[in-house]
Amino acid sequence: MVFIHDTQRSLAAAAHLVNTLPGFDDEDALTSGEDLEAFLSAHPYTGAIRRDEAELEALRGIRSRLRRLWEVDREHAVPLVNDMLRDGHALPRLVIHDGFDWHVHATSDDAPLATRILVETAMAFVDVIRSDQYDRIRLCSADDCDSVYVDFSKNGSKRYCDTGNCGNRMNVIAYRRRKARGTV
Ligand SMILES: [Zn+2]
Numbered sequence: 366m367v368f369i370h371d372t373q374r375s376l377a378a379a380a381h382l383v384n385t386l387p388g389f390d391d392e393d394a395l396t397s398g399e400d401l402e403a404f405l406s407a408h409p410y411t412g413a414i415r416r417d418e419a420e421l422e423a424l425r426g427i428r429s430r431l432r433r434l435w436e437v438d439r440e441h442a443v444p445l446v447n448d449m450l451r452d453g454h455a456l457p458r459l460v461i462h463d464g465f466d467w468h469v470h471a472t473s474d475d476a477p478l479a480t481r482i483l484v485e486t487a488m489a490f491v492d493v494i495r496s497d498q499y500d501r502i503r504l505c506s507a508d509d510c511d512s513v514y515v516d517f518s519k520n521g522s523k524r525y526c527d528t529g530n531c532g533n534r535m536n537v538i539a540y541r542r543r544k545a546r547g548t549v
């Protein structure tokens with residue numbers, strides 16, 4: 366595993382949340398209670414979850430801020446991460462619950478969900494930065510996709526996001542180009 370389990374989980378959740386932003390040709394995928402449920406069932410959170418309008422708005426509101434982490438390099442991520450920790454009043458402590466092994470919570474369980482996700486993402490990026498693995502924080506290589514992902518593969522060779530079918534789609538396009546050129 367490239368990152369420790371809770372870091373990996375937090376990064377995956379943050380990437381999912383960022384990818385609900387409207388992209389090149391897809392629509393905003395976090396506009397309703399149903400969308401929120403889909404996100405929460407993919408990434409279960411303990412602690413207070415209100416499932417109301419304000420919570421949905423707050424989650425929608427942190428997405429661009431989280432996305433910035435995918436648009437900068439390691440050095441420029443540092444102030445962003447530090448700001449998130451400060452704004453979320455992060456106070457790390459070790460906890461164990463619900464079948465997870467010991468891991469870090471840096472907010473109280475009754476802090477707003479958006480604050481918890483902001484801080485949890487920042488804590489995960491602390492790990493990414495400290496372990497010098499920022500090159501695994503990536504934007505999809507497909508021409509027509511701007512989704513984000515984190516490369517958890519062993520050899521760091523993942524090129525496409527998980528949201529669409531980008532790898533297959535780009536392979537088909539490349540094959541057609543080669544075929545048109547008569548090189549297949
Ligand atoms: Zn936990």
Ligand SMILES: [Zn+2]
Binds near residue numbers: 505511528
């Ligand atoms: Zn993609």
